[in-house]
Structures are given as C-alpha cells and as structure tokens.
Amino acid sequence: MTELLLATESGIARAAGILRAGALVAFGTETVYGLGADATSERAVAGIFAAKNRPHFNPLICHYPDTFAAFGHVIPDSRAELLARAFWPGALTLVLPRRSDCPIALLASAGLPTLAVRVPAPVLARAFLRACAVPVAAPSANPSGQVSPTTAQHVLNGLGGRIAAVLDSGPCDVGVESTVLDLTTAQPTLLRPGGVTAEQIEALIGPLAIAPPIDAANAPRAPGMLASHYAPALAVRLNATSVDPDEALLAFGPPCGDAGALFQLSELSDPTEAAANLFAGLRRLDAQGAALGLRRIAVMPIPDDGLGHAINDRLTRAAAPR
Ligand code: TXA
Ligand code: MG
Numbered sequence: 001m002t003e004l005l006l007a008t009e010s011g012i013a014r015a016a017g018i019l020r021a022g023a024l025v026a027f028g029t030e031t032v033y034g035l036g037a038d039a040t041s042e043r044a045v046a047g048i049f050a051a052k053n054r055p056h057f058n059p060l061i062c063h064y065p066d067t068f069a070a071f072g073h074v075i076p077d078s079r080a081e082l083l084a085r086a087f088w089p090g091a092l093t094l095v096l097p098r099r100s101d102c103p104i105a106l107l108a109s110a111g112l113p114t115l116a117v118r119v120p121a122p123v124l125a126r127a128f129l130r131a132c133a134v135p136v137a138a139p140s141a142n143p144s145g146q147v148s149p150t151t152a153q154h155v156l157n158g159l160g161g162r163i164a165a166v167l168d169s170g171p172c173d174v175g176v177e178s179t180v181l182d183l184t185t186a187q188p189t190l191l192r193p194g195g196v197t198a199e200q201i202e203a204l205i206g207p208l209a210i211a212p213p214i215d216a217a218n219a220p221r222a223p224g225m226l227a228s229h230y231a232p233a234l235a236v237r238l239n240a241t242s243v244d245p246d247e248a249l250l251a252f253g254p255p256c257g258d259a260g261a262l263f264q265l266s267e268l269s270d271p272t273e274a275a276a277n278l279f280a281g282l283r284r285l286d287a288q289g290a291a292l293g294l295r296r297i298a299v300m301p302i303p304d305d306g307l308g309h310a311i312n313d314r315l316t317r318a319a320a321p322r
Pocket of ligand 1: 032035059095109115116141176180
C-alpha cells in the first residue's frame with residue numbers, strides 16, 4: 001500500500017520519517033513529482049531504479065532545501081555561484097564535480113565523478129527536504145518510459161503499491177523538467193532544456209554548448225563513446241563460472257572460485273542489494289586488482305530480469321573492448 005499524505009506539517013514530518021528510514025517517497029516540485037530516496041544510501045537509491053523499472057542506471061538529481069546545503073557536496077565555480085543566486089530556488093539543475101568527501105551514493109552519480117544538484121522552488125518541497133535532513137535523490141516519479149507526473153494522482157496511477165508514500169502538495173506549476181546544465185566541461189553544456197531557458201542562462205554566463213543528455217537511452221551504445229561513464233581500468237569478463245589466477249572476482253551469490261580479490265555484490269543473490277554495491281565493487285576490485293597485478297575482473301552471471309537488466313547493461317559496457 002502506498003500512503004497518500006497531505007503536505008501539512010504532520011504529513012511532511014511523516015513523509016520525511018519514511019524517507020529517512022530508507023523507503024521511497026514521491027513529492028511535488030515546481031516541475032514534476034519526484035521519486036525521492038535518501039541520496040546517501042546506496043540501497044535506497046537502488047530502490048528508485050527498481051520501482052521505476054529502469055533498464056539502465058542513469059545519474060539522478062540530488063535535491064536540497066537551500067544553496068548552502070547543495071554546494072556542501074559539490075565544488076561550485078563562479079558561474080555556479082552566479083546561476084544559483086539568479087535561479088535558485090527554481091527549475092535549474094547544475095552538474096558539478098563531487099567533493100572528495102561527498103556522502104552521496106555512487107549509484108546516484110551512476111559512478112561518475114560529478115553530481116547534479118538542484119534547489120526546487122515550492123515552499124512545501126523545501127520544507128519536506130529540510131525535514132528529511134538528508135539530501136534527496138529523485139528522478140521523475142513515473143515508471144520508466146511513461147510521462148512525468150504533475151499530480152499526486154498521476155504518481156499513484158503509475159507507482160501505487162510500489163512505493164511507500166506520496167506527499168501531495170497539489171499540481172506542479174511548470175510541468176516540464178528542470179534545465180540540466182553541465183558546468184564540468186570547458187564550455188558550459190546544456191544537457192536538457194527545461195524550466196529555465198538557455199537565453200536566461202546565457203545572459204549571465206555567456207554561450208552554451210548543446211549536448212544530448214548522458215541517459216543511456218540517448219547515448220551511443222558503444223561504451224567507449226560514453227567517455228564520462230566510469231570504466232574500470234582492468235578488463236571485465238562476464239558470465240564467469242570459474243576464476244583464472246590473474247582475475248579478481250565480482251561475485252553474485254556463492255563465489256564460483258577462489259580469488260585474491262573478491263567482492264560480493266549480494267550473498268543472497270538479491271538484485272537490489274547488488275545494484276547498491278555495484279559501483280563500489282567495481283572500484284574496489286579495480287584498486288585491489290591493480291595492487292595485486294591482476295589483469296581482469298571476472299563477473300558471475302546475474303539473471304537479466306528487473307534490476308538485473310540494468311546491472312548487466314552497466315557491466316556489458318564495462319566489458320566491451322576499449
Ligand atoms: O525537474 C526535474 O529535474 C525533476 C524533478 C523531480 O526535480 N527530476 C528529473 O530527474 O527530471 P530525471 O532523473 O528524470 O532526469 C535527470 C537528468 C537526466 O537527463 C540525467 O542524465 C541528468 O539529469 N543528470 C543527472 N546527473 C547527472 C550528471 N552527474 N551528469 C550529467 N547528467 C546528469
Ligand atoms: Mg524522467
């Protein structure tokens with residue numbers, strides 16, 4: 001059962017408590033309803049992909065109650081400061097380098113060294129984010145492939161029964177998603193047009209480059225072309241049923257062999273747990289493998305249904321020749 005909560009003081013407090021406990025809570029912003037999870041929990045973020053039935057992992061936007069909180073987790077430059085002053089709270093998302101001590105789940109960045117941050121406009125949205133007291137990762141609150149929801153009822157129609165709660169703050173004013181601007185490139189790059197226009201941004205920081213978003217759905221399938229996606233330095237071998245002496249092992253369930261470097265994605269073969277551990281596991285084995293002089297990461301088979309499909313999508317990219 002999905003709880004429908006009104007955005008009153010007590011409804012907000014209850015919704016925030018549910019989110020802090022690791023469950024999913026949809027909430028209204030000025031653009032669309034977001035499907036929120038505790039952004040510092042790999043497990044909670046993995047739950048977002050499971051609930052939406054996303055076929056791949058793409059990075060998510062982290063939502064904050066104010067600019068100070070947002071800039072605590074990324075490294076803003078002078079352009080970011082200028083844009084935040086002009087357009088936050090509002091429908092603008094900034095992609096910036098993660099701080100070295102950034103506590104946000106690797107899965108929320110899809111393994112990238114960058115993080116998308118935004119401060120939504122509505123007072124009720126920010127009251128909810130403040131009550132959460134953790135940053136909230138949130139894509140639009142619809143099943144993958146369906147249109148974004150702009151009312152609580154839309155959310156229930158698409159995700160009712162799959163998420164813990166919806167915080168109803170009425171219909172969204174803007175109805176289209178936030179503008180996504182990447183400030184980690186030499187020239188700022190518009191990744192997605194949205195609520196704040198390119199002209200408004202250019203008036204402050206000069207000409208923008210235009211690029212398609214790095215959603216796997218829009219990106220070229222060849223992994224090498226997804227230059228900004230995290231790729232392990234070691235080679236990757238999929239569907240391994242044994243381990244070679246020069247391999248590290250990424251296990252899913254009981255390990256299929258002995259390895260000098262082993263990382264368990266999920267002892268009990270639970271895909272949500274495996275998704276939560278995926279990026280940390282790749283990084284760990286990459287580092288350990290290099291230290292031990294290993295050449296490759298062997299990955300045990302992962303059933304290709306539900307979140308397993310997204311995990312395999314990511315691993316297939318990592319395994320393709322580079
Ligand atoms: O209006 C909105 O932005 C809504 C509300 C809920 O805030 N959220 C939303 O999230 O539309 P989502 O996940 O549907 O879209 C996020 C977009 C995607 O195009 C994604 O690729 C991009 O932001 N993005 C997120 N993190 C990124 C990163 N580190 N680098 C590049 N692009 C990123
Ligand atoms: Mg969306």
